[in-house]
Amino acid sequence: MKLHRLVLSNFRGVAHREIEFPDHGVVVVCGANEIGKSSMIEALDLLLEAKDRSTKKEVKQVKPTHADVGSEITAEISTGPYRFVYRKRFHKQYETELTLLTPSREQLTGDEAHDRVRAILAETVDTELWRAQRVLQAASTAAVDLSGCDALSRALDIAAGEVAASAAGESSLIERIDAEYARYFTPTGRPTGEWAAAISRLAAAEEEVARCAAAVAEVDERVRRHASLTEQLAELAQHQARAQHRHATAQAAADKIAVLTEKHHQAQLVAAAAAATSAAATKAHTERLRLRTEFDTRAATVAALDAEARQSADAAARVRADVAAADAAMDQAACVRAAAQRRAESARRILEQLGDRDESERLSARLARIDALMGDRDRVNDELGAVAVTEELERRIEDAAAAVDRARSRLALICATLEFTAAAEIELATGGQRVSLSAGESWSMTVTDSTAVEVPGVLTARVIPAATAIDAQAEYAAAQTELTAALGAAGVADLAAARRAAQQRRDLENSHEQLNAIIAGLCGEDQVDELRCRLARLRAGHSTHSDLAAMDISAARAELEAAEAACAAADAECETRRRVAASVAREFAEVSTRATALQTKVATHRAELDAVSDRLARERASVSDEDLAAAADDERRAAQIAERRVAELAEQLAAAAPDMAAAELAEATEQVEVLRIRHSEVVRALHEVSVELAVFGTEGRQSKLDTAEAERERAAGEYTRVRRRARAAELLRLVMARHRDVTRLRYVEPFRAELLRLGRLVFGSTFDVDIDSELRIRSRTLDGCTVPYESLSGGAKEQLGILVRLAGATLVAKEDTVPVLIDDALGFADPERLARMGEVFDVVGAHGQVIVLTCTPARYDDVQSAHRIELCG
Structure with a gap:
């Protein structure tokens, strides 16, 4: 995303202002206090997020107090394949206009224009990165949170050697897991939704039984x-x-x-x-x-x-x-x-x-119901006994299959590939195999072991792979042997069959647990034998009074x-x-x-x-x-x-x-x-x-008690089912969070390397930082002295915050870049640090837009490539 032009009219104290920004480099916009520098960031946010007829407090506050006119904002922006001019008027005679310049010219107005811009931004802009890449006056020393920026995550995935799409897929999965977790728990871990309702229902049923x-x-x-x-x-x-x-x-x-x-x-x-x-x-x-x-x-x-x-x-x-x-x-x-x-x-x-x-x-x-459920449980036990794939065998098969995949990938990377192109008709012989090639035809082979290639009657060539390839081939063969042995021990033909059998075992175990829970709920505090003895006593007493059957x-x-x-x-x-x-x-x-x-x-x-x-x-x-x-x-x-x-x-x-x-x-x-x-x-x-x-x-108290006890049994069953789902969602969330943390640890090193590269321009060669999995700075080391981030001075925190944002800007892909906005920062920096920060701005300016708003332009005199814009009252 790039900002090419911004026009404000009747916005707070700004009667009219139009600024054009270069596509790359550092732009220093300078002016006196209260001239409306920070209002430019606020105006850009309102333009992209609020509707023209919005009555929010943020919109009402920008209306001029000295004239009964509407505030207007116009911006020319390019993002992804799109470039457009976007204008809105607030407060009076509401108006929204959108002119798409590329990839094809198009004009829209009103809510249709607003929705189209929102869709374009959702498609091409990482909004979390757009929010994070700002240094505002009120929070210039606050820690930067880049953990939710998908664009940066994709860039770090690539830098760490991962597939670029994995982060997006993982983020979507985590969002779905969080949504499922939110059905049962609040963000602080307290029960809510179905889980809280099941708990409340069981408690209410217990209370009603006690009352009856x-x-x-x-x-x-x-x-x-x-x-x-x-x-x-x-x-x-x-x-x-x-x-x-x-x-x-x-x-x-x-x-x-x-x-x-x-x-x-x-x-x-x-x-x-x-x-x-x-x-x-x-x-x-x-x-x-x-x-x-x-x-x-x-x-x-x-x-x-x-x-x-x-x-x-x-x-x-x-x-x-x-x-x-x-x-x-x-x-x-x-x-x-x-x-x-x-x-x-x-x-x-x-x-x-x-x-x-x-x-x-x-x-x-x-x-009768308990007997039927026990029969089902016995049947499930029989089926469980027939499944040979245990959890230990499943882990062994999965580990063996992963080892085979790793060995195969390593073998493909290490082994040499010989390619033969015949200048004339020729016959090749290798390993008992004969290959005939006509003129211009090609044939290739992968060398994993010592191999001889012979042109009968002409020459014999022997290709001996390096020791690394031989070791990789041996590792691959050992992994295949282990996988075959594990599949044989489980009594399945392949990995898919083993996974199906393991899934069948888990389903049967879940069914067994459910049947046990239902049987326990039906039995309550009584034993089945006690219930049978009680039924026998009741039937014996009933048989002695057979004349009561018709009563x-x-x-x-x-x-x-x-x-x-x-x-x-x-x-x-x-x-x-x-x-x-x-x-x-x-x-x-x-x-x-x-x-x-x-x-x-x-x-x-x-x-x-x-x-x-x-x-x-x-x-x-x-x-x-x-x-x-x-x-x-x-x-x-x-x-x-x-x-x-x-x-x-x-x-x-x-x-x-x-x-x-x-x-x-x-x-x-x-x-x-x-x-x-x-x-x-x-x-x-x-x-x-x-x-x-x-x-x-006349009140039917016993029947009410029976009804209350039946409701308690239903509530207990529902409580058990919802608790199982809630605990499963909680466990899955914990596992995925742990996996996400492990994955993010791989992001840390490339991000830390870029931050060290920029930071050493400012703090010197002894500069080092400790980064957590959320890409936040935990401590800074300088000249062998390590200080927690919270204990650093305000100037050091502000400089590190700018460096983190600039490091993120240099790492993200070109199509994911957003402008870095710095509002009146570096007020705590000494002249030497200001000069070194100027070098960093020059380095980063070549990769994207950096917009600096300041009332003290002398702080940025050392930025050699800066484009300066003076604001006049």
């Missing part, structure tokens, strides 16, 4: 809680029965004490009455009148109490019948609840057996739900009946107690009435004081008897321990209440668990 397993475990926990609550409810029922019995016993004891208390009270009343009768003997007449009134009153009271006692007895009889009916209803509800529980247990067992049947079917299908698991679940609902309903009904029976029992106890109290009261009042009647009869019979005194004496004795009766009853009441009986009754009552509350809480908790289990039954 937790959900199923939650159902199991609720089932266990339901069973535990059911057991607690049964235990509470037993405790309640015992507490009710204790309460009834305590109540009976309390009733007995109440009777004793009442008798004691009645005895006290009798004693008091006797005392009162004795005291009132003197007031017989008055007492007789009071006794008549009292008799009438008590008689009425006794009649009323007797009627009330009969009503209470009738009510107690009726309530006793209700108690018997409530007890019968409670017993019937208990039977219904027991039947519902038996039905639920049966439905639960059937559902578990159907689950075992389904698991048996899934396990059978899984084992549907959904019907079994529905039956279990119905049975559990019936069981819950029976529990509720049983509890209702129990509460009714308890209520009726309490009512019966109250009515019985009331009837007993009324009967006791009637007896007491009747006794009192009888006493009053006796007293009245006795008083009526009394007509004298003696009779009255006798009556008083009788009454006194009766009072004493009554007092003894009171004492006896008091002793009996104390022996019955009324305080302890009351405490026992209170404690038994409290226990009954506590158990009732606990029973209600357990019933409520059992109902809540039953509702939760009913909701869980």
